[in-house]
Amino acid sequence: MSSPTPFKMRLVHLDLKGAPPKVSYLSEVFPLFHALGANGLLIEYEDMFPYEGHLRLLRAKHAYSPSEVTEILRLARLSELEVIPLVQTFGHMEFVLKHAAFAHLREVALFPNTLNPHEAESLALVQAMIDQILELHRDVRWLHIGCDEVYYLGEGETSKQWLQQEQNSHAKLCLSHMQAVASHVLTQHPGVTPLVWDDMLRDIPQEQLKASGVPQLVEPVLWDYGADLDVHGKVFLIGKYQECGFQRLWAASAFKGATGASQALPPVEHHIRNHELWLQVAGSGPKDALQGIILTGWQRYDHFSVLCELLPVGIPSLAACLQSLVHGGFAEDVRLRAERFLGVSSLEIADTVRYVTGWFSPYHRRRKLVHPVMIQHIQPEALSLLSRWNNLVQQLEVALQPVFYPDTIEEWLEENVLPSLQRLQDLLQDLGEAAARQPPPTSPGWDTGQNP
Structure with a gap:
């Protein structure tokens, strides 16, 4: 598809930690995603992945079987959608750390959010998760290892003692775990490059980022879902990351799931505006600085929160956002092209x-x-x-x-x-x-x- 979009790759995010669609439904929407302008998928399996062995207890009741995962990948190929799997390896580990068998690996004993990076067993755990996922995704070029919103990092007892040493810091603690996880991906799965959400990197001093070696290991995904996205701030951040040595960068927008934990219908204009601002970022920064954009569609804010907008009601918003990216904006002609994908109904209560x-x-x-x-x-x-x-x-x-x-x-x-x-x-x-x-x-x- 030839288009003026600066984003060569346009991935639709499937957040399976809530309301995971049946495979039969995915067979219907994948061709639609492609027709609208997507050429990739970011699949966040969480507890829907068919983990085996000591990880089997992570499976949700209706977790996909290995054959269903294989079928999802086949359907994606038929619709020319490149798949990038996502597995959380640091923060947002509730689906793992809620289980008694892994509760001892929490950074803070009371909270299941964050993994304790000091425990050797913690690294072994995420390595096993990565290996099982990549065993079923043998041809992928990227693996997203999460690493966003690592809440309470440094607040565990081991971390508090570690941080008392003068040369140690929260940034060093974060970067060292990220480096260990990424190194495992690169050494054990040659040809697969780790992606990470960028929020834990934003405030780390440039020299410290450069010296950590992390820029040579991962590709950061700059995420911002706001209708008030700071274009100049994002361009500046892109420059900072490039100077630190990151070879390739990605953007992440949202077509649903980012405007309220219990939101039922996506505010389409909000999401269109978010994409228009990302187009401005791509047009203002260095040419081809951004490898692609991930259109996130969060289904829960975290493992324990309520469901937000379901995927079917998010399709009109996705249509508008993808068409905006494909055509470089959401002008009237683009709106008309997307119109057949948009529509709402309501119950009137009259007087x-x-x-x-x-x-x-x-x-x-x-x-x-x-x-x-x-x-x-x-x-x-x-x-x-x-x-x-x-x-x-x-x-x-x-x-x-x-x-x-x-x-x-x-x-x-x-x-x-x-x-x-x-x-x-x-x-x-x-x-x-x-x-x-x-x-x-x-x-x-x-x-x-x-x-x-």
């Missing part, structure tokens, strides 16, 4: 809302007070809406079943649909109780304690 808020507020509901005329306004609409909600829940379950596993469907409905359904049911129950307490027609009604 019922103002009647409820004005005449059946929480104050009225607690006291079971309601104007008789308002029962006629509220009850039919609410009953109709409840019927539509019940139908919608059934339709959603049917629509989600071909895409996701049962536990994902249960979680998503419980988080995003059932609370609204329950509120509507509660409203109708309160209304029914208030209606039952209505005095006979000849009665003057309740005494509000106010003069006429």
